[in-house]
Amino acid sequence: SxxxxxxxxxxxxxxxxxxxxxxxxxxxxxxxxxxxxxxGGFFLWHLAAGGVGATASSKGGGAAAAAEERxxxxxxxxxxxxPCRDEDVLDEAAHCQEVExxxxxxxxxxxxxxxxxxLAARAHQLERHTLPRRxxxxxxxxxxxxxxxxxxxxxxxxxxxxxxxGVDNAVAIRASRLVAKDLSTKEDxxxxxxxxxxxxxxxxxxxxxxxQGMDDLKMVDVLQKTWRKLSRQGQALAMGLDYTxxxxxxxxxxxxxxxxxxxxxxxxxxxxxxxxxxxxxxxSWSLVSQDKFGAEFYERLYAEDNNLRLVFxxxxxxxxxxPKVIRTLLDLLDSESVPRLERLVHAITSLxxxxxxxxxxxxxxxxxxxxxTVMAHAASKERRKTNQAWEAFFYSLYAVAAxxxxxxxxxxxxxxxxxxxxxxxxxxxxxxxxxxxGAALLEMCLRVTALSQGGTGAPAExxxxxxxxxxxxxxxxxxxxxxxxxxxxxCYAVTADEPExxxxxxxxxxxxxxxxxxxxxxxRSVEVPLHIAELSMGSAVACLPCRxxxxxxxxxxxxxxxxxxxxxxEICFRNVSLNLQSAGSKGIGGEGLEKRFVKLRETEPPWExxxxx
Numbered sequence: 350s351x352x353x354x355x356x357x358x359x360x361x362x363x364x365x366x367x368x369x370x371x372x373x374x375x376x377x378x379x380x381x382x383x384x385x386x387x388x389g390g391f392f393l394w395h396l397a398a399g400g401v402g403a404t405a406s407s408k409g410g411g412a413a414a415a416a417e418e419r420x421x422x423x424x425x426x427x428x429x430x431x432p433c434r435d436e437d438v439l440d441e442a443a444h445c446q447e448v449e450x451x452x453x454x455x456x457x458x459x460x461x462x463x464x465x466x467x468l469a470a471r472a473h474q475l476e477r478h479t480l481p482r483r484x485x486x487x488x489x490x491x492x493x494x495x496x497x498x499x500x501x502x503x504x505x506x507x508x509x510x511x512x513x514x515g516v517d518n519a520v521a522i523r524a525s526r527l528v529a530k531d532l533s534t535k536e537d538x539x540x541x542x543x544x545x546x547x548x549x550x551x552x553x554x555x556x557x558x559x560x561q562g563m564d565d566l567k568m569v570d571v572l573q574k575t576w577r578k579l580s581r582q583g584q585a586l587a588m589g590l591d592y593t594x595x596x597x598x599x600x601x602x603x604x605x606x607x608x609x610x611x612x613x614x615x616x617x618x619x620x621x622x623x624x625x626x627x628x629x630x631x632x633s634w635s636l637v638s639q640d641k642f643g644a645e646f647y648e649r650l651y652a653e654d655n656n657l658r659l660v661f662x663x664x665x666x667x668x669x670x671x672p673k674v675i676r677t678l679l680d681l682l683d684s685e686s687v688p689r690l691e692r693l694v695h696a697i698t699s700l701x702x703x704x705x706x707x708x709x710x711x712x713x714x715x716x717x718x719x720x721x722t723v724m725a726h727a728a729s730k731e732r733r734k735t736n737q738a739w740e741a742f743f744y745s746l747y748a749v750a751a752x753x754x755x756x757x758x759x760x761x762x763x764x765x766x767x768x769x770x771x772x773x774x775x776x777x778x779x780x781x782x783x784x785x786x787g788a789a790l791l792e793m794c795l796r797v798t799a800l801s802q803g804g805t806g807a808p809a810e811x812x813x814x815x816x817x818x819x820x821x822x823x824x825x826x827x828x829x830x831x832x833x834x835x836x837x838x839x840c841y842a843v844t845a846d847e848p849e850x851x852x853x854x855x856x857x858x859x860x861x862x863x864x865x866x867x868x869x870x871x872x873r874s875v876e877v878p879l880h881i882a883e884l885s886m887g888s889a890v891a892c893l894p895c896r897x898x899x900x901x902x903x904x905x906x907x908x909x910x911x912x913x914x915x916x917x918x919e920i921c922f923r924n925v926s927l928n929l930q931s932a933g934s935k936g937i938g939g940e941g942l943e944k945r946f947v948k949l950r951e952t953e954p955p956w957e958x959x960x961x962x
Contacts, residue, residue: 425471559571646722649718
């Protein structure tokens with residue numbers, strides 16, 4: 350229906366519509382009008398096209414139109430004489446026809462494409478191979494020199510051709526400047542439209558050929574730069590194109606980098622799954638109907654929470670792309686590829702949070718929909734192990750995604766996430782949060798007291814200690830979610846039966862690596878809560894000399910801060926004790942951790958003294 354089409358097109362652009370320049374705002378209006386259709390759509394198109402240019406028929410009548418048709422035939426004749434290299438997916442004529450097709454779509458119809466823009470589209474890469482690259486130095490500087498010279502040559506050649514065909518001089522000059530890219534995309538709408546069209550041809554027709562022989566990091570960089578060239582309207586159209594699983598992953602990572610959402614440091618670590626788990630995941634995925642999976646997944650997801658339609662209302666999240674993303678993630682589960690998986694998961698999470706308002710609480714229905722959709726296709730004799738493997742897979746992704754989401758959730762969203770049907774954020778996460786809040790309350794009391802009449806300023810080292818503690822405790826919240834997800838993942842992970850006698854060689858190395866991975870998450874499950882307790886106790890001890898100077902009206906806040914930190918410490922003591930017992934004698938470095946724990950427990954508790962004024 351027209352209304353449905355309008356909604357889809359508007360959402361495709363609006364999802365990415367942030368801070369646009371005036372020409373790009375016009376592009377947004379034109380995309381909306383295209384979806385709206387009907388009389389209202391026509392008027393929106395007319396309004397958007399106004400001032401950009403005019404067609405030949407509206408400016409010069411039949412003579413101008415005839416001159417332009419002669420020019421188009423002349424351009425076609427030039428294209429026909431150009432060779433098509435083996436590496437060219439499209440010959441020169443076909444390439445320019447595709448550029449023109451996208452220009453017409455971007456502007457909403459042929460009648461709304463100015464004459465100069467249409468001519469420039471047809472000559473987008475006029476005689477692109479006549480200036481040899483070898484005539485210029487190697488490297489990026491030489492490449493840029495060659496490109497600039499080629500564009501100047503194309504613009505000059507095109508202007509001469511247009512003038513010889515009788516095209517209006519003003520149109521010829523503008524068209525040649527568009528071909529030479531001699532205009533700013535930020536200031537000229539036609540230049541941006543032509544840039545969009547060229548990028549869309551690259552993404553739609555040339556990307557598969559271009560990416561051959563290039564690694565993922567290089568392709569992420571290429572796609573990041575391509576994304577930055579596109580207007581918001583062009584980006585919305587780019588998201589609707591069809592990509593291979595690998596290129597879809599590279600595109601998402603490139604978009605995150607272009608939008609400023611890439612990890613500023615290394616993303617949080619994802620657990621390395623055992624070989625047996627990875628094998629089971631890939632084998633069970635091969636049984637899934639790829640054509641139907643996306644629709645089945647969304648049906649289950651929206652049955653649990655219909656509001657998630659808003660989160661996934663984006664062209665890139667259409668059903669046919671869901672199995673592509675899963676396929677890409679499964680391909681990255683080998684240990685040497687996990688760092689790339691971590692970056693990709695971080696990119697998807699960041700984009701989903703920013704553009705789709707993804708929250709931590711949404712991960713619970715997402716997990717159930719994912720696992721249940723896969724299990725509907727699983728072999729009956731492997732159902733238990735298959736279910737375990739996909740649970741482990743989810744928590745390996747959750748270990749990267751959840752810490753990022755938790756730190757961006759609002760207080761209300763964090764409460765909702767705590768109530769969701771996933772075991773994290775749990776008590777350990779809450780301990781980190783309330784410890785940070787407790788340290789903040791103590792600092793507030795010290796600062797307000799210092800500003801009050803007759804108040805005493807707190808020592809700088811105490812304030813510095815409290816500020817550092819708050820930063821570290823917030824980081825500990827992130828680390829606690831990550832470590833707990835890793836621990837759950839290691840519990841669910843399916844391992845091969847222990848061989849007898851112990852396997853040597855490559856298989857033995859793999860088994861040792863898997864055992865080391867389990868020990869790492871057991872150790873982390875002790876380290877993080879122990880660190881929270883140490884920070885809380887240390888901050889409280891540092892504040893003891895300052896308690897008597899606190900302004901009387903702030904005593905309730907001081908007590909609240911102290912009790913929050915005390916409660917956090919008690920929660921962490923309990924978690925450390927339980928996790929040390931679970932680790933037992935598994936060689937996780939527990940002896941050193943246990944000594945730290947014993948030392949902390951034997952330290953004189955500061956809590957009663959801290960609230961004695």
